[in-house]
Amino acid sequence: MENPSQRCLAVLKPGDIFRDWLVEILGTNIDNDKCDVEVYRLNPASHTVCRYDFSGEAFSVVGKFYSEAIGWKNNGDPNNLLMHEFHALKRLRGIIDVPKAIAIRNDFNCVLVTEYIDGDSFYRSLETEIDLYNHLTKLARLFRSLHENTKTNFYHKDEEFANFHRVLDGLHVNRVTRDNYNRILGDWWHSAILDQPHGCMIHNDTSPANYRIMNNGRIYMLDLESFQENANFVRDLGTIAAEIKRFFICYKGCKERAEQYIGHFLWNYAINEDEFLRITRMLPFFMSLNHFVSANMSYNAIQRDFLLKEANSCLNAIYSKNMLKKIR
Numbered sequence: 052m053e054n055p056s057q058r059c060l061a062v063l064k065p066g067d068i069f070r071d072w073l074v075e076i077l078g079t080n081i082d083n084d085k086c087d088v089e090v091y092r093l094n095p096a097s098h099t100v101c102r103y104d105f106s107g108e109a110f111s112v113v114g115k116f117y118s119e120a121i122g123w124k125n126n127g128d129p130n131n132l133l134m135h136e137f138h139a140l141k142r143l144r145g146i147i148d149v150p151k152a153i154a155i156r157n158d159f160n161c162v163l164v165t166e167y168i169d170g171d172s173f174y175r176s177l178e179t180e181i182d183l184y185n186h187l188t189k190l191a192r193l194f195r196s197l198h199e200n201t202k203t204n205f206y207h208k209d210e211e212f213a214n215f216h217r218v219l220d221g222l223h224v225n226r227v228t229r230d231n232y233n234r235i236l237g238d239w240w241h242s243a244i245l246d247q248p249h250g251c252m253i254h255n256d257t258s259p260a261n262y263r264i265m266n267n268g269r270i271y272m273l274d275l276e277s278f279q280e281n282a283n284f285v286r287d288l289g290t291i292a293a294e295i296k297r298f299f300i301c302y303k304g305c306k307e308r309a310e311q312y313i314g315h316f317l318w319n320y321a322i323n324e325d326e327f328l329r330i331t332r333m334l335p336f337f338m339s340l341n342h343f344v345s346a347n348m349s350y351n352a353i354q355r356d357f358l359l360k361e362a363n364s365c366l367n368a369i370y371s372k373n374m375l376k377k378i379r
Contacts, residue, residue, distance in 0.1 A: 060101065063088040069159055073103055073112065076154045076164065081108055095260065097121060097276070099160075102167055111169070112153060117161035117276075129161040132276055137163055139252075139275040146200045147193055148271045168271045170263035177259065177298050180308075184315055189270050190262060190291065191320040194254075197272070198284040201252035205281045208247075212240060215340055221347040222359075235366050242369060244332050250281035257344055259294050285330055288320060289337025296338070296361070297345065301354065339365035 063070035070088045074081055091102040099119035104111045115136075117129035133155055140152040150165040176186045219232055239245065254261075254272055261273040292313045299309035317334070321327035342362035349355040 060090045060092050063090060063103075070103075072156070072159070073114075073164070074105075077105075077110075077112070080110055081105055083107060095258070097274075111167035113150070113165050113167050115163045115165070116159070117163070119160055130157060133157070133161045133163055135278070136274075136276040139278045140165065143197070143252075143272075143275070147196050148269055149275065150271065150273060168263045168265075168273060170265040170271065173259040173262040173264065173270075174298075176264060177295065178302075183312060185268070186264055186270070187312060187316040188319045189268065191316050193262075193270050193272060194284075194287050194291075195320055197254065198251040198287070201280070203250045203281050206247040206250035206283060207281045208240075208245060208283075210279075210281075211245065211283060211286075212236060215343075218340060218343045218347060222343065232366070235369065238369055239336055239366075244369070245283060245285075245336060247283055251284050252278060252280050253282045253284065253287045255279050255282070255286065255290075257290055257294070257341055257348075259291075259298075283333070283337070285333040286337045286340070288317060288330060289334050290341045291316060292334060293338040293341035293345075293361075293365075297342070297358070301357065335365040335368035339363075 064087060065071065065085050067088075073088065074084050074086075086108060087106040089104040089106060091104065093100040093102055093113070096115075098121055099116040101114050101116075102111050103114060117133045120129075137152055137155050140149050143149050144151065150168050153164045153166065155161075155163050173186070173190070176183050215236060216233075219229065224232075254275065255277045256274055258274075263271040263273060265271065295313050295316070296306070296309045299305050299312075317330055318327060321330055339362045342358045342365065346355050346358040346362065349358060
């Protein structure tokens with residue numbers, strides 16, 4: 052589950068180089084350019100991420116340092132990752148609700164500065180189930196806007212499968228198990244279930260913490276460092292579905308409630324019944340992928356075993372009677 056703690060690390064005084072740069076780039080947003088700046092660590096995160104709170108200003112920004120990777124996500128050129136997310140935020144501003152990109156600077160450990168979005172994470176909605184149906188409806192519309200407004204004439208199905216194999220590489224399973232995974236993936240490939248005439252931009256993020264629900268009900272999408280283009284739109288839907296299922300089974304012991312919420316989310320994304328049925332055919336593949344990704348990230352042996360079991364079940368859904376009938 053999410054660790055929402057924000058631990059105060061330091062207080063920056065006038066004369067601190069980084070603090071003074073922040074005040075400079077924020078310009079008229081800061082009335083008192085001599086104010087102290089409190090620094091809070093935000094967790095969980097793939098890199099060092101801090102909130103900078105300007106004392107007496109009721110104003111905060113976030114700094115994400117790409118040269119300071121944390122945990123499993125420690126590969127990639129920091130500058131490329133920085134520019135990747137910076138351009139994504141610029142591009143999507145006006146299409147969906149994302150934080151405003153304010154500035155970047157390479158010599159400060161490749162930092163990206165954005166506005167701070169102060170809302171409840173989607174985890175909170177899952178925990179309480181208060182207004183969860185409404186939040187899922189809005190999340191579905193958020194994804195619909197993202198996918199529809201970034202549609203391309205190319206869908207890189209080969210990259211979809213290449214990525215799946217990279218995820219499996221990280222599991223370090225025995226040869227027999229890996230050969231079995233390869234065989235099933237081959238059946239998915241040749242079934243044409245995943246074939247699409249168009250690709251689109253996807254968020255491609257596994258954490259419900261990166262969807263923030265504001266008091267006015269608007270939902271912001273955070274952390275776009277992993278976004279992909281020319282991808283299958285169902286990958287985002289599969290990620291949310293897998294996270295809902297994992298949460299309700301692991302923390303609430305109720306598979307049935309997970310399924311009703313997933314169904315509501317997908318129904319509100321689909322434009323008609325035919326698309327809903329197409330999505331449900333593709334969904335197990337991408338739910339399986341998310342479970343494997345989460346298993347790679349898990350340090351808990353019991354939860355990792357659960358995730359691998361769920362991943363196997365989803366991956367083998369291609370052999371179900373209903374799926375075979377649809378293929379034929």
